Amino acid sequence: MATFQIDTPFLENLKNLIQEQEDSKLKRKFKPMHYADVAEIIQLLSQDEATYVVKLLDSETTADALAEVDPDIRESILDNLSAKEIALEVTELDTDDAADIILELSEDRQEKVMSQIEDDEHAQDIRELLKYDENTAGGLMAKELVKVKEDLSVLKCLNEMRAQAEYVTRVHSIYVVDEKNRLKGRLSLKDLITANSKDKVKDIFIPKVDFVTVDQEKEEVAKIMSKYDLEAIPVVNQKKELLGRITIDDIVDVIKEEAEKDYQLAAGISNDVEADDTIFELVRARLPWLFLGLLGGLGSVFILQDFEDIMSEPQLRNLFFYTPLIAAMAGNVGVQSSAIIVQGLANDVVKGSLFNRLVKEIGLSLINGFALALVIIIFGLISQQEFNVSLTIAGSMMLVIVVAALVGTFIPIVLDKRGIDPAIATGPFITTANDIFGIFLFFYIAKLVLGF
Amino acid sequence: MATFQIDTPFLENLKNLIQEQEDSKLKRKFKPMHYADVAEIIQLLSQDEATYVVKLLDSETTADALAEVDPDIRESILDNLSAKEIALEVTELDTDDAADIILELSEDRQEKVMSQIEDDEHAQDIRELLKYDENTAGGLMAKELVKVKEDLSVLKCLNEMRAQAEYVTRVHSIYVVDEKNRLKGRLSLKDLITANSKDKVKDIFIPKVDFVTVDQEKEEVAKIMSKYDLEAIPVVNQKKELLGRITIDDIVDVIKEEAEKDYQLAAGISNDVEADDTIFELVRARLPWLFLGLLGGLGSVFILQDFEDIMSEPQLRNLFFYTPLIAAMAGNVGVQSSAIIVQGLANDVVKGSLFNRLVKEIGLSLINGFALALVIIIFGLISQQEFNVSLTIAGSMMLVIVVAALVGTFIPIVLDKRGIDPAIATGPFITTANDIFGIFLFFYIAKLVLGF
Numbered sequence: 001m002a003t004f005q006i007d008t009p010f011l012e013n014l015k016n017l018i019q020e021q022e023d024s025k026l027k028r029k030f031k032p033m034h035y036a037d038v039a040e041i042i043q044l045l046s047q048d049e050a051t052y053v054v055k056l057l058d059s060e061t062t063a064d065a066l067a068e069v070d071p072d073i074r075e076s077i078l079d080n081l082s083a084k085e086i087a088l089e090v091t092e093l094d095t096d097d098a099a100d101i102i103l104e105l106s107e108d109r110q111e112k113v114m115s116q117i118e119d120d121e122h123a124q125d126i127r128e129l130l131k132y133d134e135n136t137a138g139g140l141m142a143k144e145l146v147k148v149k150e151d152l153s154v155l156k157c158l159n160e161m162r163a164q165a166e167y168v169t170r171v172h173s174i175y176v177v178d179e180k181n182r183l184k185g186r187l188s189l190k191d192l193i194t195a196n197s198k199d200k201v202k203d204i205f206i207p208k209v210d211f212v213t214v215d216q217e218k219e220e221v222a223k224i225m226s227k228y229d230l231e232a233i234p235v236v237n238q239k240k241e242l243l244g245r246i247t248i249d250d251i252v253d254v255i256k257e258e259a260e261k262d263y264q265l266a267a268g269i270s271n272d273v274e275a276d277d278t279i280f281e282l283v284r285a286r287l288p289w290l291f292l293g294l295l296g297g298l299g300s301v302f303i304l305q306d307f308e309d310i311m312s313e314p315q316l317r318n319l320f321f322y323t324p325l326i327a328a329m330a331g332n333v334g335v336q337s338s339a340i341i342v343q344g345l346a347n348d349v350v351k352g353s354l355f356n357r358l359v360k361e362i363g364l365s366l367i368n369g370f371a372l373a374l375v376i377i378i379f380g381l382i383s384q385q386e387f388n389v390s391l392t393i394a395g396s397m398m399l400v401i402v403v404a405a406l407v408g409t410f411i412p413i414v415l416d417k418r419g420i421d422p423a424i425a426t427g428p429f430i431t432t433a434n435d436i437f438g439i440f441l442f443f444y445i446a447k448l449v450l451g452f
Numbered sequence: 453m454a455t456f457q458i459d460t461p462f463l464e465n466l467k468n469l470i471q472e473q474e475d476s477k478l479k480r481k482f483k484p485m486h487y488a489d490v491a492e493i494i495q496l497l498s499q500d501e502a503t504y505v506v507k508l509l510d511s512e513t514t515a516d517a518l519a520e521v522d523p524d525i526r527e528s529i530l531d532n533l534s535a536k537e538i539a540l541e542v543t544e545l546d547t548d549d550a551a552d553i554i555l556e557l558s559e560d561r562q563e564k565v566m567s568q569i570e571d572d573e574h575a576q577d578i579r580e581l582l583k584y585d586e587n588t589a590g591g592l593m594a595k596e597l598v599k600v601k602e603d604l605s606v607l608k609c610l611n612e613m614r615a616q617a618e619y620v621t622r623v624h625s626i627y628v629v630d631e632k633n634r635l636k637g638r639l640s641l642k643d644l645i646t647a648n649s650k651d652k653v654k655d656i657f658i659p660k661v662d663f664v665t666v667d668q669e670k671e672e673v674a675k676i677m678s679k680y681d682l683e684a685i686p687v688v689n690q691k692k693e694l695l696g697r698i699t700i701d702d703i704v705d706v707i708k709e710e711a712e713k714d715y716q717l718a719a720g721i722s723n724d725v726e727a728d729d730t731i732f733e734l735v736r737a738r739l740p741w742l743f744l745g746l747l748g749g750l751g752s753v754f755i756l757q758d759f760e761d762i763m764s765e766p767q768l769r770n771l772f773f774y775t776p777l778i779a780a781m782a783g784n785v786g787v788q789s790s791a792i793i794v795q796g797l798a799n800d801v802v803k804g805s806l807f808n809r810l811v812k813e814i815g816l817s818l819i820n821g822f823a824l825a826l827v828i829i830i831f832g833l834i835s836q837q838e839f840n841v842s843l844t845i846a847g848s849m850m851l852v853i854v855v856a857a858l859v860g861t862f863i864p865i866v867l868d869k870r871g872i873d874p875a876i877a878t879g880p881f882i883t884t885a886n887d888i889f890g891i892f893l894f895f896y897i898a899k900l901v902l903g904f
Contacts (some may be wrong), residue, residue: 032660036679162646170470170683171642180512189641190623194614208484218460227488227700231622231683248700249681255704258676259711260795266718267878268784275796275809279816286788287820293784294824297777298831304773311763311772320763321756325749327776328887332720332880333782334763336738339719343712344727357727364731366741372746379750398530426719435780 006040014041018049023056030057034267035064042069042077051080056172063092067101072277075104083109087116095122096142096250099129129244137221138214140254141235141244147175150184150202154195161192172232175242176205183234183242185209214243221246222254261423262346268428269295287429296432298326300439307443310452315386319446322393323439327374329397329429330404330438337361337408338426345416348424357413358406365405369398388450396445400438407434457737475508487516494529496520503532503734515544523556523603524729535561538667539568546701547574548594548649551581574765589673590666592706593687593696602654603637606647615643624684627694628657634692637661663688673698674706690731699863702813713875714798718791720745720880741880748884750780751890759895762904769840771898774845775891781824781849782856783883783889789813789860790878796869798875810858810867821850840902848897852890 017026030038030053032081042050042065054062054077066074066089078086078101086105090098090113110130125143132138146164148157161174173186185207195204209215211234212221225233241367261272268289273281304323310316341357373394380390408430412422448451469478482490482505494502494517506514518526518541530538530553538557539816542550542565554562562582569575577595584590598616600609613626625638637659647656663686664673677685713724720723720741725733756775762768793809825846832842860882864874898904 027774034680036681040679082631111880157643170640181586188622189645193610193645206719226701226704227492228486231700248683248704249678252678252700252704252707256711259708259715263711263715263718263795264791266715267787269788273552273792274799279819280815282792283819286816287823290781290784290820290824291827293780294777294827297780299772299825300776301773301831301835308769316679317760320775321753322749322892323772323776324756324779324887325746325753327779328745328749328783328884329742331780332742332883335719335879336721336741339716339721340692340725340727340734345758347726360731364734364738367731367735368742371721371739372742375743375746375750377751427787427888431784432780436774438774 006037006044011041011044013085015045015049018045018052019042020294026053026056030061030126033061035061036068037064038062042066043073047073047076051077054081055085059070059088059092063089064097067093067097070274074101078105078218084116086113087118090126091117091122094142094144095125095129095244096140098122098126100134102126103130103134132214135218136214137212137218137235137246138243140218140221140250141214141245141369143243143244145175145234145242146171146173147177147242148187148201150176150178150205152201153197154199154201154204157187157201158192158197170247172233172245172247173209175209175234175245176201177242181242182240183209183211183236188233190209194217198226198258209234212246213237218254219258222251225251226255237291243313250366262342265421265423266335268429292428296435303436303440303443307447313452315389316446316450316452318385318389319393319443322397323442326397326400326438326442327435330400330434333365333368333401333404334408334430334434335426338412338422338430339388341409341412342422342426345412357409361405361409365402366398369401372401373398392446392449393442395449396442400441403441404434404438407437458489458496458764463493463496463703464770467497467501470497470504471864478505478508482513487513488520490514490517490572491520494518495500495525499525499545503529506533507537511540515541517542519545519549519553519778522726522728526553527556527786530557535564536568539570542578543569543571546594546596547577547696548580548592550574550578552586553677554578555582555586555628584666588666589664589668589670589672589687589698590695591665592670592673592702594699595696597627597686597694597697598625599629599694600639600653602628602630602657604653605649606644606651606653606656607649609639610644610649611654621673622699624697624699624869625661625686627661628653629694633664633694635661635686635688635694636683638686650818651831657770661686663692664698665689665833670706671710674703674710677703678707695861714794717873717875718879719789742879745884747805748887753768755888755892755895761900767841768898768902768904770837770841771845773776774849778849778852778894779887782852785820785853785856786815786860786886787878788881789857793864794874794878797864810861813857813861817854818850825850843896844898844901847901848894851897852893855893856886858889859889 001278014029038061042053045053050073054066064208066077090101093101102113105113107422114123114127117126126175129138129141129143146161148160152160157174171189173188173190175183176185176187185205186209187201187205191204210228210230212224214235214237221233225246225248232245234242235244236242237248264273269285271281271285271286273285310319376394376397380387380393411430412425415425416422466481468482490513494505497505502525506518515575518529542553545553554565557565566575569578581590581593581595598613600612603614609626609643623641625640626644627635628637628639630636637657638661639653639657643656662676662680662682664676666687666689673685677698684697686694687696687698689695716725721737722740723733723737725737762771828846828849829842832839832845863882864877867877868874
């Protein structure tokens with residue numbers, strides 16, 4: 001691989017150069033690097049070292065790297081830069097990254113930085129992007145794109161494109177607009193190169209063009225771009241005027257963020273936190289779910305207290321030994337069922353009626369429950385438990401598994417139909433609900449069967 | 453949005469047309485569709501209906517759609533097609549998709565299909581791709597790419613490119629090779645368009661080009677492409693000869709699959725299953741983890757049996773009521789800790805020593821544990837439990853939480869250092885370990901403190 005290995009000796013060397021303020025050596029080291037490597041290095045340096053590097057290097061080298069680093073680290077570096085210095089960085093960035101960074105600043109700093117941007121057109125584009133919600137297509141798009149009017153000739157189009165392309169890092173499609181800037185279609189670079197130079201744009205452009213509107217949710221944009229394998233998509237307003245474009249690299253980030261959020265939710269972690277966040281950020285993300293679990297546990301205490309009397313019966317008291325097992329089974333089965341449904345809902349593969357789905361889960365749980373129940377009965381025989389007690393435990397566990405699977409299937413589907421993100425249902429929510437449910441069912445069924 | 457809405461009335465209408473064999477109407481309906489929409493429709497039809505549609509439409513319309521649909525559905529459709537019909541579909545596909553589909557066929561069917569492909573060069577390219585492991589760069593790459601020799605002039609290069617581009621759907625970069633087909637650099641379409649036609653390729657090409665070798669893991673390729681925001685990357689062998697290229701749309705799929713696999717593992721589902729898989733596939737993916745949980749539960753039975761005697765003590769028996777609570781807390785905390793570490797490891801953000809990380813988890817758990825312990829004590833006061841019993845329960849729960857967090861942090865890091873996917877540790881594995889651990893600690897600490 002041609003890319004660059006950031007290892008400990010390399011980092012140590014870099015830290016020494018920073019320590020000794022070997023500015024020209026540092027500049028030479030960073031000069032040939034990809035911004036993604038610069039970003040990785042910045043994340044591995046201390047705050048002071050990182051600030052030193054950013055101040056030392058020119059914004060051409062650091063701007064894209066700053067746009068890549070973790071927001072917390074970026075904030076701590078930008079705090080040490082003047083409005084003028086930030087403006088220089090922002091000037092180097094595409095409008096979408098520039099707007100993202102400026103939005104993270106305090107409001108009066110935003111104004112100071114904006115007023116220091118020398119390129120008026122760039123500043124105006126950024127100002128426009130600041131208006132959009134960061135969770136929408138408007139929040140993702142950049143103003144950089146190449147567009148031509150439909151009545152140009154291919155030759156003029158090529159010239160126009162050459163002029164515009166200087167400001168656009170990557171050209172995917174050339175968008176074709178009418179005289180009122182309304183999106184009419186697109187022209188691929190490939191088509192342009194393979195076209196006859198006397199052709200007119202309107203003769204060769206593709207009128208079928210996917211687009212999103214500026215207020216569509218970013219998850220929806222991600223779904224569309226990944227479904228249709230698009231590398232860029234134009235963004236329009238209600239009048240179909242071309243406002244900007246979204247590129248696939250930003251969508252890759254959206255998809256990763258989504259997946260991480262779902263994974264964290266499933267593990268009982270709200271908010272977007274990382275291993276390197278502060279203890280208090282982590283407490284805030286984790287404690288609420290533990291409280292939920294605690295309330296569930298206290299609910300179980302109530303249920304179990306009701307059966308205090310059977311503790312004096314040598315065989316019946318065995319039921320108490322099985323409570324963690326029942327709770328664990330109910331929780332595990334519920335999480336399995338809900339995870340499959342949540343993923344199915346996210347990928348639109350959950351077909352058929354709710355009824356069919358529930359029937360399938362019942363079948364599946366009966367098979368799994370039966371296999372597990374056999375183990376319980378064998379274990380009971382080995383440990384010389386009364387057979388009817390083992391049978392009751394095994395049977396009620398089977399029922400608990402079926403109910404837990406139904407709860408795990410049902411809750412995400414209901415949440416989804418009501419427009420709530422079903423990912424919130426997996427993990428602690430389902431586990432806790434099924435813990436209480438399972439223990440409740442287990443003891444009351446045992447009471448019914450064994451007649452105490 | 454310009455894309456296409458597949459709703460129930462539309463589907464009903466389609467099913468009717470299939471039923472009544474309205475072939476020309478069907479052809480007209482499918483003609484203008486994007487292959488991703490055709491794929492979605494195929495997934496929503498019954499197997500017979502889908503087969504009817506695939507046989508009816510020409511392979512230009514269906515090939516890419518077939519490459520997109522769920523492998524199980526594809527298999528059931530291909531089973532009803534002749535080798536000749538499959539060969540026609542495969543001929544329309546890019547070599548990477550073609551190879552993926554052929555690899556799913558039985559071995560003697562593979563040979564039959566390959567021998568029916570009329571375009572020899574295409575067949576040869578596919579044969580080459582069949583050799584590579586599907587989890588490597590070779591398994592992802594396509595042979596379709598545009599390359600030029602370094603000593604061409606820009607004008608000749610444009611002509612050469614026009615010829616090659618006919619066979620390449622999307623051109624990202626033009627790869628520059630020497631006379632032995634060794635990768636020397638790249639040329640962007642933009643550079644080519646903006647260059648002077650008298651320039652030579654070797655004067656304008658960019659010698660710095662990222663590449664992967666044919667045997668690199670696909671997850672590694674995904675990491676590189678998403679880190680460096682690449683839309684395509686060339687694949688070379690050990691001699692640096694250019695073999696193919698990987699495009700970002702395939703990488704988006706890899707990233708999604710990875711995320712889904714991790715999510716399923718965290719929920720205790722091995723294998724890649726979907727909501728629509730058969731009951732037996734789902735049993736196989738889910739039952740092993742439930743067995744693990746069951747074994748854990750039986751372990752708890754053993755531990756609890758040891759404390760049977762305290763069931764006759766009115767205050768001490770309260771400990772039994774708290775077992776589900778302790779198990780739930782230990783499980784939840786462990787899953788939270790491991791999820792953060794697993795994500796951190798995947799994103800390379802886990803910095804600092806193992807020691808620092810463990811210290812942080814201890815701090816965090818003490819805060820969370822203290823908050824939860826307070827609730828336990830208040831609950832004990834309300835339910836008129838002896839204060840020393842409540843205090844013991846609260847205190848040992850705090851310790852259980854700290855230990856559970858350490859286990860959740862430690863296990864993924866150790867697995868990762870030994871080259872095992874740490875994602876396997878979250879979910880049932882950590883939950884089960886912490887259930888037993890938690891109950892064990894809880895009862896033995898209580899025994900020590902309360903002296904029974």
